[in-house]
Amino acid sequence: MQLGLIGLGRMGQIVVDRTLAAGHDVVAFDLDDEAVATAADAGADPADSLADFVDQLGSEKRIWLMVPAGEAVDVTLEELEDHLDGDDVVVDGGNSYFEDSVRRAESCPAAYLDCGTSGGPAGAELGFSLMVGGPQWAYDELEPVFDAVATGPDGHERMGPAGSGHYVKMIHNGVEYALMQAYGEGFELLHEGRFDLDLENVASVWNNGAVIRSWLLELCEEAFREEGTDLGTVADRVEGGSTGTWTVQEGLEQEVPLPLIYTALSERFGSRADDGRFSRRLANRLRYGFGRHEVPRRE
Template sequence: MQLGVIGLGRMGRIVVDRVLEDGHEVVAFDLDSEAVAEAAEAGATPADSIEDLVDRLPDEKRIWLMVPAGDAVDATLDDLDPLLDADDVVVDGGNSHFERSVERAEALDAAYLDCGTSGGPAGAELGFSLMVGGPEWAYEAMVPVFDAVATGPQGHDHMGASGSGHYVKMVHNGVEYALMQAYGEGFELLSEGRYDLDMESIARTWNNGAVIRSWLLELCEEAFREEGNDLGDVDDHIAGGSTGTWTVQEALEQEVSVPLIYEALGERFDSRVEDGKFSRRLANRLRYGFGRHEVKRR
């Protein structure tokens, strides 16, 4: 398959590399010409504009967007729309709000797949988890590429109608907030409790057979190993929050109780006005672990 990739940041470049490694062809474009040149060195065909990228693809065009959610997606789709028809497929792999994804699917002549993407830059070697919404025929057409970008055939699935992929990813992120909060609170109690404990050792021991083992717990172990038992100068400011906010708003609309996600979101917001909480400092460092987000330091 020949795939066009628009957006060559950290995540977009992983898409390019994994698709190339699986034996497919890639045409790559980004507003940053240096990023395009680097993708070309890796084996992609460079394009100098969106129109050039579309011209280099076969009649049935398959295009993956990995641009920031919001205005950048709309601007890219505005440029693509007049160049595509109903036989073409566009995958939006960013963290767009599911309602905007529904609107985009209705407005675009091509088939639009909203693709929730989990795994982050740190998961590049293993592949991503992909949650895909949109027309089933378009999903089936993209399966060879999804197999390459995900951890394999078990790492992606068709969630349902347009918007469902980003909807599932939104809830995934809400769960992620709550899990980070739970680990943070547990390690805070251990840190402030009655024993002099080695946090890295605890995380490692828990992650070998314990009920609460997980990749996030592996990242806790990494954080204590690299930052020290007290997390050194890691600040307690936790960035992000949009997808958690969307999750809580949707829960309110559907009258579903999500107290753990709600409290985790509140802790995240409080971290920007209060100082000193160990649990928040660990959550700050965990965001680097899975997404290579900047670590705020004191």
């Protein structure tokens, strides 16, 4: 299969690598020429403009967007619009708001798949977990690519109609916020508490058989190993917040109480006062661990 990839950053480059490794062809485009050159080095066919990108794709186009959520998706779709028809398929693998995806699916001339992607740059070798919404035929058509990008056939599922993939990913991120908050509070108490503990050791022993073992906890262990038990220079101002905000808004709309996710989101907003809380500093280091988001450092 031939896949066109737009957006070759931390995540898009992994989609390129895994798709190529599975024996497919990739045409790659990004606004950043260096990113295009990196994809070309990996074996993709580089495109130097969106027009060139479209020209290189066959008549039944299979296109994966991995650009930042929001305006970049709309701008790209507008530019593609005149080159698409009902036999084509567009996948949005970013963290788009699910209602935007429903709107885009209605207006896009191609079949539109909203694909929540979890695993982050750090999960590249394993493959991602993919939560896909949209028409069944388009999902079936893209199955070989999903097999390649995900951990394998078990790493992707069609969730339901348009919007459902990004809806599931939004709530996944809400859970992620709450788990980070829970680990952060536990380690903060251990750090401030009665014993002089080595937190890497604590995380390590918990990761070996404890009820609360997890990948996030492995990333806690890595954080303490690499930064020190006091997290060194990691600052406490935590960025991000959009997917958590959408989850809380949806909870309010559905009248489903989400006290943990709401508290975790509030803590993140509260972190912007820069008062040095350990739990927030750990959250910062974990966002680097799974997402390769920049770690703010204090002086």
